[in-house]
Amino acid sequence: xxxxxxxxxxxxxxxxxxxxxxxxxxxxxxxxxxxxxxxxxxxxxxxxxxxxxxxxxxxxxxxxxxxxxxxxxxxxxxxxx
Amino acid sequence: xxxxxxxxxxxxxxxxxxxxxxxxxxxxxxxxxxxxxxxxxxxxxxxxxxxxxxxxxxxxxxxxxxxxxxxxxxxxxxxxxxxxxxxxxxxxxxxxxxxxxxxxxxxxxxxxxxxxxxxxxxxxxxxxxxxxxxxxxxxxxxxxxxxxxxxxxxxxxxxxxxxxxxxxxxxxxxxxxxxxxxxxxxxxxxxxxxxxxxxxxxxxxxxxxxxxxxxxxxxxxxxxxxxxxxxxxxxxxxxxxxxxxxxxxxxxxxxxxxxxxxxxxxxxxxxxxxxxxxxxxxxxxxxxxxxxxxxxxxxxxxxxxxxxxxxxxxxxxxxxxxxxxxxxxxxxxxxxxxxxxxxxxxxxxxxxx
Numbered sequence: 001x002x003x004x005x006x007x008x009x010x011x012x013x014x015x016x017x018x019x020x021x022x023x024x025x026x027x028x029x030x031x032x033x034x035x036x037x038x039x040x041x042x043x044x045x046x047x048x049x050x051x052x053x054x055x056x057x058x059x060x061x062x063x064x065x066x067x068x069x070x071x072x073x074x075x076x077x078x079x080x081x
Numbered sequence: 082x083x084x085x086x087x088x089x090x091x092x093x094x095x096x097x098x099x100x101x102x103x104x105x106x107x108x109x110x111x112x113x114x115x116x117x118x119x120x121x122x123x124x125x126x127x128x129x130x131x132x133x134x135x136x137x138x139x140x141x142x143x144x145x146x147x148x149x150x151x152x153x154x155x156x157x158x159x160x161x162x163x164x165x166x167x168x169x170x171x172x173x174x175x176x177x178x179x180x181x182x183x184x185x186x187x188x189x190x191x192x193x194x195x196x197x198x199x200x201x202x203x204x205x206x207x208x209x210x211x212x213x214x215x216x217x218x219x220x221x222x223x224x225x226x227x228x229x230x231x232x233x234x235x236x237x238x239x240x241x242x243x244x245x246x247x248x249x250x251x252x253x254x255x256x257x258x259x260x261x262x263x264x265x266x267x268x269x270x271x272x273x274x275x276x277x278x279x280x281x282x283x284x285x286x287x288x289x290x291x292x293x294x295x296x297x298x299x300x301x302x303x304x305x306x307x308x309x310x311x312x313x314x315x316x317x318x319x320x321x322x323x324x325x326x327x328x329x330x331x332x333x334x335x336x337x338x339x340x341x342x343x344x345x346x347x348x349x350x351x352x353x354x355x356x357x358x359x360x361x362x363x364x365x366x367x368x369x370x371x372x373x374x375x376x377x378x379x380x381x382x383x384x385x386x387x388x389x390x391x392x393x394x395x396x397x398x399x400x401x402x403x404x405x406x407x408x409x410x411x412x413x414x415x416x417x418x419x420x421x422x423x424x425x426x427x428x429x430x431x432x433x434x
Binding site for chain 1: 128129323324325326328329332333362364368
């Protein structure tokens with residue numbers, strides 16, 4: 001099971017691969033849409049890669065609730081527990 | 082008295098596509114046109130969808146006219162007459178009559194009467210469903226030649242002010258003739274459905290709602306849809322989708338289906354010369370190419386940039402264009418996969434005509 005720091009680092013890597021955004025720009029309080037400028041299609045690509053990386057299931061209806069990077073880290077952390 | 086043994090049709094081993102035809106309607110709708118109806122920009126639409134223009138049919142060009150034009154080219158390329166067809170299958174979700182079928186009318190227009198004729202409702206998978214059926218009909222000996230048409234006039238079923246799907250859609254038709262072959266020309270079809278996602282793409286409301294809304298409108302003297310549906314919907318039903326769910330399903334589930342179609346045909350990505358997925362969204366196409374690990378030598382159908390998403394017509398339209406731009410693809414292998422409302426999907430490897 002990954003720590004929150006590891007989840008954040010893993011997400012930053014996935015986001016970097018999809019959008020080219022520098023991993024250090026991916027911080028807990030950042031909003032996917034407003035701060036990181038990630039569109040809904042990239043978001044789904046990130047979600048599917050995160051599912052694979054962390055071995056969790058993130059349902060479609062849950063994706064809408066993940067507005068910040070911190071929301072995603074919390075969700076993945078709880079889903080792994 | 083003994084029961085006599087039933088005689089069976091003579092089966093044959095192989096079928097293939099022997100002629101392909103298309104119809105692209107004349108009205109060009111640009112992203113700037115779309116931005117008059119929704120708050121968006123050319124850049125936003127290109128980035129999210131890869132679409133630059135879409136072709137739409139003017140009011141006087143009906144679905145059946147587009148289907149007929151595509152069918153006539155397919156027959157000509159196949160070198161056969163309509164009268165030689167053993168079945169006519171039209172795949173469409175935009176034929177504006179629940180009954181009678183578009184196929185029966187098309188069959189008559191192209192001189193194929195009294196061939197069996199029927200429509201199939203498999204949305205964006207409709208062309209691949211049609212190929213699966215035509216392949217089976219030819220190999221079972223039920224028909225020598227089968228016409229499969231994917232035709233859509235989606236512009237009759239959109240609401241320009243809605244943002245989930247309408248701006249993606251275009252009109253058009255594609256047709257193929259499937260006939261007997263000396264060698265395998267159509268791999269096993271991998272097809273199926275997932276009705277648990279029935280609500281993710283489809284019409285805003287049913288024909289029964291249209292009846293109730295029309296009655297209501299007659300009584301009120303206005304189209305008070307809200308009273309009946311509890312929404313701001315208009316009487317005329319139009320298409321909607323849950324884009325994110327559909328995108329996820331389309332890329333990751335459909336890449337698996339496409340791989341199964343390759344496995345079923347006993348080939349690998351390196352054996353392909355072309356890949357023609359349903360033209361739903363350029364980002365779906367790009368992601369599928371990545372998931373399938375297609376070598377760069379595989380030419381990918383990207384007709385969506387000019388034609389938009391034309392549902393059942395998109396694969397034959399994109400294939401036709403690939404063959405016009407790369408005539409050397411004739412006789413080579415193409416992986417095609419359709420997926421859409423139902424949800425439904427169908428894929429097969431075919432030898433290009």
